[in-house]
Amino acid sequence: MPPPLLVRRAFLRGVAPTPPAGPRICDRYADVPVIDQFGDRFRFRRRFVDGRALVVNTIYTVCRGTCPTTVATMNSLRDRLTPIFGGRMTFVSVSLDPRNDTPAVLLNYARIYGAHRRDRNGIEWHFLTGRGPDIDALRRSLNFFDLDPRVDSDISQHGTLLLFGNTRNDRWAALPAELREPLLVEAICRVAGFTFEQKYGIADEAGF
Amino acid sequence: MVNRRDVLKSVTTVAVGGTVSAQEPLGPFDRPTARFDKALQSRLPSWAFTQCLKFPLVPRPTAVDSHDSLNDSDRRPFGSLDPIPMGQSFHGIAREWGETPEHWREFGCDPNFPEAETWKDKCEHFGQIDSHSDVTKKIHNWGHFPIKCYKIPIRETEVTLRRDAVYPARMYGYAGMVPGPTFKFRLGQPVVVRYENHLETEVSVHLHGGHSPSHSDGFPSFYVLQGKARDYFYPNILPLKYQPQDPNANEAGYVVDLGESQSTMWYHDHGMDATAYNVSKGLAGFALCFGERELGLIAQKILPGLGPESCNDPEQDCLETDPAKVSELEDPEHPGFYRRDKEPYRNPYDIPIVLQDKVIDLATGQIAYDGTGHNGYLGDTFLLNGVAWPFLDVENRKYRFRFLNGSNARIYRLRLLPEQEYHRARDQGIDAPGADPEDAEVAARRPHRYDETSSPFLRIGKDSWLWAKASQRRSVLLAMANRADLVVDFKRLAPDLKAGETAVFYLVNTMPQADGRGPKLKLDDAGDPRVLPLPFNTIATPDGVPTTTVAELKRPIALMKIVVHGPPIDPSDDACVEDGTELNPHDAIEDHEVEVVREFIFERGKGAWQINGRFYDPTIANATPSLGSAEEWILRNGGGGWWHPIHIHLESHQLISYQKDFGADEIIDPEEPPARTQLTNLVQLVDQIEPIEQRGLHDTQVLGPNTVARIRMRFRTWNGPFVFHCHNLEHEDMRMMFNFEPVHRIGRNSGGWHDNRKPANIAPDARTHGNDVTLQDSTEVQRIGELPWEYPAVPATRLEDAGEELIRPRPEPTH
DSSP: OOOOHHHHHHHHTTOOOOOOOOOOGGGGSOOOEEEOTTOOEEEHHHHHTTTOEEEEEEEOTTOOSSHHHHHHHHHHHHHHHHHHHGGGEEEEEEESOTTTOOHHHHHHHHHHTTOSOSOOSSOEEEEEBOOHHHHHHHHHHTTOOOSSHHHHHOGGGOOOEEEEEETTTTEEEEEETTSOHHHHHHHHHHHHOSSHHHHHSSOOOSOO | OOOHHHHHHHHHHHHHHHHHHTOOOOOTTOOOOOOOOTTGGGOOOTTTTOEEOOOOOOBOOSEEEOHHHHHOTTOOTTOTTOOOOTTOSTTOBOGGGTOOOGGGGGGTOOTTSOHHHHHHHHHHHSOEEEOSSOTTOEEETTTOSOEEEEEEEEEEEEEOOOTTOSSOEEEEEETTBSSEEEEEEETTOOEEEEEEEOSSSOBOEEEETOOOOGGGTTOTTSOBOTTOEEEEEEOOOOOEEEOTTSTTOOTTSEEEOGGGOOOEEEEEEOOTTTHHHHHHTTOEEEEEEEOHHHHHHHHTTSSSSOGGGGGOOTTSSSOOOOHHHHHHHEETTEEEEEOGGGSTTOOTTEEEEEEEEEOBOTTTOOBOOOOGGGTOOOOSEEEETTEESEEEEEESSEEEEEEEEOOSSOOEEEEEEEHHHHHHHHHHOOOOTTOOTTSHHHHHSOOOOHHHHSOOEEEEEETTEEEEEEEEESOEEEOTTOEEEEEEEHHHHSTTOOTTOEEEEEEEEOOOOOSTTOOBSOTTOTTOOOBOSOSSOBOOOTTSOOOBOOOOOSSOEEEEEEEEESSOOOGGGSOOOOTTOBOOOOOOOOGGGEEEEEEEEEEEETTEEEETTBOOOTTSOSBOOBTTOEEEEEEEEOSTTOOEEEEEOSSOEEEEEEEEETGGGTOOOTTSOGGGOOOOSEEEOGGGSOHHHHHOOBSEEEEOTTEEEEEEEEOOSOOOOEEEEESSHHHHHTTOEEEEOOBOOOOSSTTSSOOSOOOOOOOTTSOOTTOOOTTOSOTTTOOTTSSTTOOOSSTTOOGGGGSTTTOOOOOOOOO
């Protein structure tokens, strides 16, 4: 690709051009149409990759394995993280079984964790479903997949990962929800935090 | 009959089909981003081999002085612009800088001495080494030379990674350099590096292959926070060995363990959850260490170099301050760094090369990083010392090449091919050794093998250490974080070259790898998930070992072009190392020394990575070996066809056994997740590895699929915490990591000072499961990281403080 005209001019003048922002990790997240437990329709990336902190996991409502624990962990994390992040953080649980997990089913599921009301003053929690291929593309783009096709196609073997990060500075990490809660809180704050205080829980005193 | 591969293929097709149908019209966010393309990795750009290999500069110290004068509070050891005294940075300095730990009483030290005297006390008790230049001179293991101070700001920088990228890439760099500056350390010369973090993320610097106190070892949560600094204290000492009958032993019965003399170390980021991203953005560099044994080999021209001239450090004893002399030493374009021909231990025939692969977005020039399912990040642009596909001009003589695999998840098999052979392999392809010669298609090509066409060289070391003896090779397998110390004799490869003529050789990678799982049997078969069974070849034996060969690419991936100039030099002027030359002997860890056997299973579970079925918790000691003891660890690959290079901090280890269950490679049971494959028919393969290579030493041991390695290791000097982990960096970030914390239990001087003597903790079921908290009176109060001799991640801050009380809801920032 030939350099744009302005860039070539900058080179000719001997001025190093300012490099544009590179591809972000979150630019890969599929911008597929999804629908949440309230029946709101939107596109994933447009809605969530907008300078927010995100915590994402995968669930399906009839899971009898790891999901109940994972979601309970999410619920308790929400209580811990709300005072720190407030409205700048969003929780997203993507259904792996979109055919059965309709918005109505998800709303009932969300009710257990108090995520059936929008007016909650703090971290919003969206349970997402959508067309099967869209949701499949979404979970793959969020790195919720296994290289082994047999494991990958069996949703009862899905991971318990929490993907968390900050879409503004594009820092991301993923950890299993089974970790002790203080470790999860520490890691989420550190990776997804916007400010020094949010990240490390201490005031930023000047100086090295 | 439907075979397994067809089933797998159909599953893959369905999954891929689902993705494809989900494609939407391009929206504002759908700027295509570069992705790893396995077809691109063997395609060279037209401009390949037009850029010269570059060498990272060697930093000048900011101070060279005694412990006492550096501790002076008026002193500015890190330059006149940095007013913070030694050790007073935000994260402080290792306590060993000013104090003596209790357990060093064992060596004869006295922990009660005031600070001014502890340094001298340690010098006296940490043993002495014969000087390489003068046998009558002795060098103190601890602090023989004045202490060197360096200051390295870690900051963003712009680097052009590919010639065809329009813009330079924004990278992270130690001192703004990618790769980081090359440190040159001397054993016996302590070093303090003040790392200042100017990035938008926290970092932790690990000196890989070193023997450093925990505070300076890059424990993942011992951060350098944003905008803060930490004084890393590298004493550059050798551990001590208890040998009371030795005439050189100190009064406590200890001698210096010379076999541990490090040579090729490197330093890289080790921050929790972020190592892979940070390293791919540039946080890695060499730290070469020169011990008396190695300097002796260089001075005697056994190893390539300028003889005694390559054993000099212009600022070993004091910092040059005379402006005229400084301008002679310093690179005018890079103040604070040496000119190439003035650097310490200057050696034009010693070429350190870090190999990395990255995906580069050509439109923006930036690195395109993605965790790729946390399997491992692979790239299709190959960078050597930060230069994509470089060339290197060499003289017709022996060269030492120190290769470091600094990639996140790629395993290399390096070979050196003469130009003609490379072109033939590139154009016609090389058949796999197992190819059927009866096959018409195979016969139509001109079958030849890599081992017949690639050039021989000597391997003289692995990881941080020189081997006991040099050994001839035609290829070297390099897993992540492994180093290969090689000597190439171009005289032998191009004996007939005349003046003005050149001969060309290509450094190539022949390892087929298309995802983070590991090298594959065949690169192009997407439906077959099987990866290479072993990191080395085997020959069939009666006790069940089959003949296996490490598969190689049909067409090699060229990494670097080497151009040899002129006629061979006189052999008497050249280095004399050859096959079998003795280099750095080390003592085997004998059966009777082993106190504890522990087993660690590295496996995939719940979509993430586990050891012994557990996720990593930085606050728990998963193993607490006794200080001064040796243990045997069983490192078991939990299956699933993954390759895991296991890196153990603190010290070297020796390979005792390498077993494999060949049958398990074939087991595919849908009812049984692959991570739980039981390895039942293990056969011993260690005899198939050359004894020199078995012994190593090693600091990173690659586990092939369904293999079990037994290693032996000593735990000396520092009381932790330290980590061991998979060095596939994405696996490491997903916490495929455990802590070990050497603790003091056994007083060698029986009847001595040690009262609360405790037996070694031997896990009853060989799995420690993290319950191993022998030394800790209360698991609630005293955790690893908070022991009297350790440091919380953030000074004076408890984890709980990150909660509601301290932090008010933030006002909504504008952005």
